[in-house]
Amino acid sequence: MATRIRQDVSKLAQWDATLLWYAKAMAEMQKRPINDPASWRYQAAIHGYQREQDPFASDSDTLPAAADQRTFWSQCQHSSWFFLPWHRVYLICFESIVAATVVKLGGPAGWSLPYWNYSDSSNPNARRLPAAFVLPTLPDGSPNPLNISARAPNDNGDIGMTPAEVDLGCLRDALYTGIADGGHPGFGGPRTGFNHGNGPTGGLEKTPHGDVHVAVGGDSGLMSAFETAALDPIFWLHHANIDRLWQVWLNRQSSHRNPTDAAWQSASNARFQFHDASGQMQTWVPSQVLDTTNALLGYQYEDTSDPFATGAPVNVHAAVGGPMGAVVQQPAELAGGTSAAHALSNAPSTAQVPLHPGASGVRGAALTSAPTRVYLNLENITGSGRPGGYGVFLNAGDAATPPAQSDPRFAGTLPMFGVQAASGSDLLHQGSGLTYVLDVTQVVDHLKAANAWDPHQLSVTFAPLRAGQQAPDLQVGRISLYYGD
Ligand SMILES: [Cu+2]
Structure with missing residues (x-):
């Protein structure tokens, strides 16, 4: 199987086939009932679900069984060292469902999720919503599902996001795993259990991740809360970029490494359970998803180069040897x-x-x-x-x-x-x-x-x-x- 390329959305034509098929697949997935794992609403509920916050709640909904909701819904990992690997699996499963939907609609095989690089300093429009997400109609004149109204007020995609909100200072963090008691929480976040929603947030999860969520969602939009964020189609391009930045961080310094702890690698108390495109349940652990080009994942990003000039300094805090050669941070x-x-x-x-x-x-x-x-x-x-x-x-x-x-x-x-x-x-x-x-x-x-x-x-x-x-x-x-x- 050839490796798919996740492309930079700003380099795609306004209605490139990738975006047009994404829009068509979204419309198709929105027609599926909420208890179908391949539906748009079920996919969003995996991140978070609260009935009172569901903008599409209807009396005719048949919700999944309570046990299934507990297993598969409201699983998003935040303020957690599982933030990055959990969201990577979430994206790969979603991407495979969209790809299967595209094929079902008569489109090409191998659809892959684009990414939104809002931090690209060479692109003056980087911090605007990509055009396909704000145009009122598709090329055939039908309504554009990617253009949802439940976002911050914007002028043709301009949501007023500032450079500080998409700052990539997190790429200078020396450690993936920081400490939870006052010092640096690290690039990927301090050691935590599963389903952790409290405590210090890793550098990448805070900025740009959290900033972009609230800048897009504003004070009432979908992107501003766990329970609704993934209903906005831009969510998936935002998280593809976060997933890409994980690879950028690993690439830019040989000392940048993922946690080697078994508690993270094999997540012994933290199984990630998702449905694949055929509706089968699959269980994942982080060690399976550390190489995006492996047979399970099969993708890479168009660009994972270092956004900083060669030789830009890293934050050297904490880089002292710990047990078994692990790099740890002093309290x-x-x-x-x-x-x-x-x-x-x-x-x-x-x-x-x-x-x-x-x-x-x-x-x-x-x-x-x-x-x-x-x-x-x-x-x-x-x-x-x-x-x-x-x-x-x-x-x-x-x-x-x-x-x-x-x-x-x-x-x-x-x-x-x-x-x-x-x-x-x-x-x-x-x-x-x-x-x-x-x-x-x-x-x-x-x-x-x-x-x-x-x-x-x-x-x-x-x-x-x-x-x-x-x-x-x-x-x-x-x-x-x-x-x-
Ligand atoms: Cu997010």
Whole structure:
């Protein structure tokens, strides 16, 4: 079997056969009932399902048996080191169902999913939705299923996404698996169990992944919540790009490696169960999907080159030898934190974080000269609805008008993708909310150089990424600063 090429959607003609067949297959899959694993709705429910949030819910629905729902639905892995391999299997199964549907409709064999490279700095339209997803009709004049209305307001695909929201700083992360207690969570996320919805999120999962979700979905669209995201056909091109960036990260440094732990490789307590295109159940583990060109997967990406110039630095934090030669990260030291939750709203707000330089030992004292790293932890972020995202600034005053994202006090973005699911108390998510870790080493270096650093006090400003985003009950449970290697 020849290896399929997943193509860059921006390099395809507006109605290239790949996109036209995707649209036709989507329309066909939408006609199938929700209890058919090859239906559009069932495929989306694998990621997340809540009846109250289902925009297509109808009295005539026959839902799968409860046991099947428990096994196959609401399985998406977030805030988890299984985020990347689980979504890779999810895509391969979806792609095979679309491909079979294309053949059934009289199209060619071997359909493969394109990817949306919104971070491509050589393409001025990279951050706009691809044209095929915003055109009202197909070439034959029939309605275009790829153009759904439940997205953020956009002007011909322009959703106002900024470079910071598609920043590829995660590719500089030295480790796949970071730590969960204050230091760097790693490129792929800290060690977790299955169905993990809480705790620190790996670098790639936060940005660009989470940012693109909420930028496309806005405050009411499908892409902004686990339970509806995969109903939007752009979801699959977004995740193809995330899957591609995993390969880009592996390619760019020989020291970049996947976890070797059996708990990850063979996921002994974390089977990924999906249906194939013929409706048969299949069980997968990460070790089967680490080479995309193997017989099971059979694909590669059009471009997995390094987006950074040759020799661009990697973040060398944590690269010390652990047991059996594994690269592990030293624990980081707490430098201070808030004791009360900080409420976020649709206006900028600032929190004060007391720091205790004495309590943080040698590293804190040595921070003025030593090349240690500084991590801002934003823990237990809870809330309901689809509250978009925030830009975070350090020591920017409590100005009602925060600086631009190009300002050196800008520390990064906080996408709220999945916050409602992570705040719930159902079986899948324990309700402790989202936790993000920002590496703020460069921002702190800048503040020190500008004589704007106070070792006893840090102010953190949160600015909504978009006007009008609704956050009625959103809060950050704790804001803390850690010093690490
Ligand atoms: Cu996603």
